[in-house]
Amino acid sequence: MEDIYQYIEDHKEMYLDWLMEICKQPSVAAQNRGIEETVNLVEQYLQRLSIAVENIPTSGNPIVYGELDSGKDRTLTFYNHYDVQPEDPIELWESPPFSPEIRDGKLFARGTADNKGTLLSRICAIHAYQQVYKELPINIKFIIEGEEEIGSPHLSEFTEKHPDKLTTDGCIWENGFKSTDGRLQVTLGCKGMLYVELHAKGANVDLHSAKAAIVTNPAWRLVWALSTLKNEQEEILIDGFYDRIQEMTMEEKELTESIDYKEREELEQLGLKSYLNNLTGFNLKEKLIFQPTCTICGMESGYTEQGAKTVLPSVAKAKIDFRLVSEQDPDEILQLLRKHLNKHGFEDIEIVRLKGQRAALTKLNDALVQKVVSSAEKFFEKKPQVMRSQAGTGPMYTLCQKFGIPAVGFGIGHAGSHNHAPNENIYIDDFIEGIKFAALVIHEF
């Protein structure tokens, strides 16, 4: 592998340029911005590897599918996505989100960590491998979708229409990062998700707030409805919400115990004194990885600009994500939510489902898991950290678990990468190292 590592080292400026090129291109699925341009770019990258590229249309954004048949026994699939989260709130970015900028050894831009950086690390790894050895030791598939950040609503269209494109011996999942102690996280699962909007409506027009004495206020309706969903002890109050959650196994508890979680550093970085419910240690990590959530991601009603406007709003909206675990089913949770609102007298509040996804878990003793972990132990100075599941969500169930395919995630981010938030960034060294490690995994598999 040394000659490949050397090749990567010698061409790191070029690979960094490739990454900066794609980070310049917005691709915000939530706002349908820049999708076509990004698809074209991704196709160009794959073509540099002489991979057979197909642009597979869906009812939403197309999936870029690539297949490199080296005539080998074994096939490894890379699942990635070319879409990114909205850059809002734009005013908190220190440099423009789609003008990649290098500061302090880090590359700042939307998508550097999630997920363009990790995608490119894999493309560059194959490129380097081909330059040095001409031929790969395995067959490769790329499934690169454009709607991961909005819940992959059309990925199952793809899986249903193209079962042949799914067959593989294992899937390397899209993303990952190094934990605060510098250990590569190797992740074996994702939380699921139900993402909804709640809409409350009042009069058909905003009114002078004097009328609030007698006319219903949708902002109050929404506040009261929301306040029934979760209490200040963070207990989600929807009947049946926790029913399908399984107890942790001993092995899961041990893995969780072994995670180095830099509480004090994180709290300091976030400007906080403590975590929710004063959680620490095992309980904190267990909550993060194994417990579901109910999160207000956004809410809006009435006048929100500067100063005092005395207005009675006509509409109030909230965006809520439920992170799901174990066997929780987003469709069932949606029904439970509707029942819950009705039970509390909020039949008037409309629920709009924006995305749904089941949680996924690859078995700890799977061969792919063993291979990735042993490669990481060989490559990195520090022992990798096996994570039973990430705290985040992805369509791992849709693409892998549903078909019995093992999936393992790792990537090039770090604990302070600010995924989904302003000033998203990666260390340039992590990117180059990530290219090398991806090449090693291909080699070992």
Added chain:
Amino acid sequence: MEDIYQYIEDHKEMYLDWLMEICKQPSVAAQNRGIEETVNLVEQYLQRLSIAVENIPTSGNPIVYGELDSGKDRTLTFYNHYDVQPEDPIELWESPPFSPEIRDGKLFARGTADNKGTLLSRICAIHAYQQVYKELPINIKFIIEGEEEIGSPHLSEFTEKHPDKLTTDGCIWENGFKSTDGRLQVTLGCKGMLYVELHAKGANVDLHSAKAAIVTNPAWRLVWALSTLKNEQEEILIDGFYDRIQEMTMEEKELTESIDYKEREELEQLGLKSYLNNLTGFNLKEKLIFQPTCTICGMESGYTEQGAKTVLPSVAKAKIDFRLVSEQDPDEILQLLRKHLNKHGFEDIEIVRLKGQRAALTKLNDALVQKVVSSAEKFFEKKPQVMRSQAGTGPMYTLCQKFGIPAVGFGIGHAGSHNHAPNENIYIDDFIEGIKFAALVIHEF
């Protein structure tokens, strides 16, 4: 008076042009937009009446003060304001808010009803009176402020520094409208107000919402805090909130009973099935005029654009107005609110006071009241409707009650004028009629 009415009739196009001219000029106090330009315009109007104009600076927007000393015994003051509410939400306007447009006999623009139309009706009345009779029968004072829509925060600076400018025999209050049955509303009071923002803070940066499992969410904190302020039965739950409210007198009950309130029509217009708590009749009117409120005028947190963004917000804000009645004191209510939040464990939620104003009531048997009512009975086909108080708020206490000055309000709006909301409008006929009536009040006083 007939010759004055005729003059007004002959020059109604000119007076309408005057009104459209000032409505073209934005003057949004909440956003500090167009103040200086509007002050200049108002001064020009007063100069057309040969009124001695003073631009009186305050720590906020200047007050335009005008005095026409006709050497008479009696003085009448007109209190008006040149500022307007923000035009937001702009997308619901059928024509641009600062491009006055005539449709169906109505003039649409921000400020037509509140308060530029009524201000102009008084200026035009004096103009017509002077053209026909040369001299006015009374002395006139104008106090035209530029911060009424943000709670008149600097009006007391003016009252403290210029007690001589306040002395008067009575004050005609800024605004009013015709009720749904076409009767002129003559209003003898205003509700008070406390307007605050509540700020909840979480981490110092927006985070990926996976972290919501362990990191505090200010949107939840705000929702929980708000839900303790008022229950679904519309009871405000702050200890001591109702303590300073006096019982209605028999006379007040009778006046309230006599109000024609077109419930069915209003509900239909607003697209609603019923009022809050299914109120109707006397109870509805009593709630609107005599009861305090606690209204969410706006709230915002996290991601509010299109689609699903999974973000844990770092900030959540709500704007709340409390309409106050009787002897409720905004400063005391602010203290009670702070105590209430602390008592419920929300010491972390910051309160920002944006405006405060006490309620005001002129005595029913005051001479000015009698004069305005008898003039209205003479002038209008329909009997005027005496309103003990408007449901809205103004600085009547600061300018009048505090100094024992009686104040009576009437104006040129109608029940569908949409004050503070999109598509604010007046009937052009009401404007012309309002000029005539203002001339009559001057004549009779």
